[in-house]
Amino acid sequence: MVAAxxxxxxxxxxxxxxxGSLAGHWExxxxxxxxxxxxxxxxxxxxWEELGVEASVGAKIGSAHDLTPDTERTLVFYDPPLHDxxxxxxxxxxxxxHLDELDELPMPPADRPLVEVIRRRHAARKARAR
Structure with missing residues (x-):
């Protein structure tokens, strides 16, 4: 599994x-x-299929392992610049x-680790700007 x-x-x-079983969840x-x-x-x-955009998929920024009684999967996160x-x-x-809204949203468990990646990246950018 991959996510952007x-x-x-x-x-x-x-x-x-x-x-599916997670219908209505944000991801x-x-x-x-x-x-x-x-x-x-x-x-x-x-x-392309979901958003109709071309993207240059950049570096891997993290991954999460999701284990449930029915499935085992690894979700790999990338940071792609969009061209459309x-x-x-x-x-x-x-x-x-907004970043502050993410904790309140229903999300698949495998997507939650990316919220922490986002927070760390945002904090690092903020610290560099000082």
């Missing part, structure tokens, strides 16, 4: 699932890696959220 951290200043782009854009794909290739494909304006293509809706 798409930020504009203090805001983060999330999409809302419209089906970072991304999805499954298909056979024969690298993580970066999968994320480029998922961003995102739109809700294959998701229910997309929305920009």
């Amino acid at each position: 951290l798409i930020q504009e200043g203090h805001r983060v782009l999330l999409d809302r699932r419209h089906q 970072f854009p991304g999805g499954k890696v298909e056979p024969g794909e690298t993580g970066r290739q999968a994320l480029r494909r998922e961003l 304006q995102p739109q809700a293509v294959d998701v229910e809706v997309i929305r920009w959220f």
